[in-house]
Amino acid sequence: MNKRRAAVPLDWKRIHREAKTRFGVTAFWPGQRELMELALTGRNSLGIMPTGAGKSLCYQLPALFFPGITVVVSPLIALMQDQQEKLAEANIEASTLNSTLSQKEEREAAEKIQAGDHRLVYVTPERLEKPDYLALLRDRGVSLFVVDEAHCISQWGHDFRPAYLNLRDAIRKLGNPPVMALTATATQEVTADILEQLDVRLAVVVHTGIDRPNIFYETLHTVNVGAKRDQIRRILAEETGSGIIYTATVREANELWHWLRDIDGEATIYHAKLRMKEREENQQRFMIGEFHCVVATKAFGLGIDKPDIRFVIHYNFPDSLESYCQEAGRGGRDGKPARASLLYRLEDRRIQAYFLGSKYPSVQESLRLYRVMREACAGKGNTELTLGRIREMSTLAERRVRVILAQLEDAGVVRRGRHGFRYVRDFETEEEFSTFISEYEERLQADRDRLQTMMRYAQLGQCRVAFMKEYFGMASEEFCDHCDNCRNQRARREAPEEVRMALPVPPVLPFRPGDAVSHADFGAGKVLAIEGESVVVAFDDTGEKKIRSEFLTPAA
Structure with a gap:
């Protein structure tokens, strides 16, 4: 057996003692013990656990018992620095290898790794493409290879972070140590892609669910910019804690921040076009409470551990339900009530469709x-x-x-x-060549389907949490009591009869998003969304149109 895969004796008394002494942990969350045991016994694993469920502990604690180092692949430098600072508080030394280090800092980090002073080494995927870094880590001996925020392999690897696609090569060159991949959300398709890209198809998958009962999910239909701003103003008046407002573009982030700054001086901004120093300063001031709100693109928040975020607002709907769950899940990490508000406007679909158009190689x-x-x-x-x-x-x-x-x-x-x-x-066969050519066409269609699912979520009249659970392949109940639809249905049921009789009855249309339909003039199409008594349809030949339902028929 490869010595780097040799099992570490499972002394749970000692493990619990280290957890309490260093991290203040007296009991493990669901999934933590299973993932730690898999790592300590030299087996590959994929952990899918909600934001705030303690994924980092699953590798940080075992790292104390390994003979070699634990390599942690992290997508963001800010996240690496945050983890390094938290480990220092637990009296655990860790190194970071990334593009911000000076030659002197890089040399000092290498010396400490070689000397065995540091048990954990945080790296960006790009560093693992460099032979010198791989040689340094291989010579020290890698006992566990961790991919944090593993959904980035599937979401970013095929787009703007291709280094993620080379992680399997790095794992092989490091001697094939046990692999632990961690993420908060993953569909069955994304799970399969992660395991395939890392070449650990037989890894044990530990899935503890995505439910966050302390988060209240709501969708607010907004017809224009003015309506969106009215809703933001109302939420800010109702919520006293800190929060994040996500926008789809840098331009919208800047415009919204300038508007917020005029009505509320306690907002800051974060996006990739800002200088790194300015981003870091804005993030730090938000983290320590100088600003109660940050306007940001999706560049913000990955792995950010701020427990007291009370609201997460999406100014535009994101590209998928996976992204939405990841970002909304940054609220309420302290277990107290938080709010996830989606400001839905159908026209925002064009923004995401534009991004999808240039995402993959043609x-x-x-x-x-x-x-x-x-x-x-x-x-x-x-x-x-x-x-x-x-x-x-x-x-x-x-x-x-x-x-x-x-x-x-x-x-x-x-x-x-x-x-x-x-x-x-x-290529040996025409079929093999065809697979190569069509791979990214198929990925693009899958992304379009995910965008459609996100729109279906926004248009739902049923339980939003049940919809999310079903999407991620989990059993669900019909009533969650922490989304707007369930609260409204309960209020209707509990209202006096005379009040119920006076309430308007929502129209029941014969179509749902995703249905194939036909129109006498516009031909065949697919339902994108339901808006009152009208249906938004993407027609094959004439594009998107809003049509009253009585003029549509189910496609044969």
Whole structure:
């Protein structure tokens, strides 16, 4: 057996003692003990646990008992620094390897890792593409390889963080240590993608659910910017604690922040276009309570441990229910009541559709790079092309090149060398070539389906929590009592009969989002959303239109 996979004796008395002494933990949350035991016995695992359920403890505590180091792949430098500071409070030394380190800091970190002074090493996926870093970690000995926020593999790896697609290669070069992947949300499809990209398909999946009973979920229909701002003003007046307002674009974040600053001077802003120093300062001042509200794009919040967030407002609906659960789940980490408010406007769909349009390599881009590699290396043995040369010859952006190369490497068509990539074989069958060409077309369609599901959530008349649970493949009840629909239904049931008789009865339409329909003039289409007695349909030939339901028929 690989010595790095050798089981560590399970001394639960000692483990509980360390948990209490260092972290103040007297009892484990659901899933924590199972994941720790899998790590300590050298088995691969994927933990899916709600935000605030203590995912970090699942690897930080076992790290104290391993002979080698625990490598933690983290998506954000701010998150790494936050974890390092918390470990220092528990008297546990940890290193970080990222692009912000000076040469001196990098050298000092390497020396401490080599000397065995640090039990945990936090790295960005990009650092693990560098041979020198891999050699440093391999020589020290890796007992556990952790991927924190593992949904980033599926959400970011195929887009703007292609280094995530090379983690399997890093794991192999580090001697195949046990792998622990952690995330707050993952559908069955995302779970399969994470396990495939990490090459740990037989990993044990520990899923403790997504339910957060202390969060109240509501959707507020807003027809324009003025209506959105009215709702924000009302929520800010009702909530005394701190909160996050998420926008889909930097422009909207800036506009909303300027407006908020005029009516409430206690708001700050966070997005990727700000200088790093300004981002860090704004985040820190929000964390310590100088600002009670932060307007942010999705760049903010991943792994942020601020327990007293009382409200999370989505100014626009996000790209998927996974993103919504991740972001809304940043409220109420202290277990006290929190509020997740979605300001829904159908027209916001265009923003997400625009982002989806440029997310993946096109068929033409994939073909172009494949042909460049094939023609440049034909008959030239072990010729390696550098990333820069491939980019120059294909005229594609570097991120596109890296994503497509990872796809070709996965197919066994190219192989990564020390200085670049070499072409090793042609596609053997037409079916294999077709799979390569269609992969990202299929991913794009899957993303469109996820966006549709997000819109269905916003249009629901039934329990929102039940809808989320069903989406993530979990059993659900019909009534949760912590979403607006369930509260409204309960109020209707408990109202006196004369009041119930006077309440308007919501129209029952024969269609639901996702249904295929037909119109006499516009042809075939798919239902996107229900708005009162009208139906929003995406027609195959004429685009989106709002139609009264009586003019539609179910598609044959």
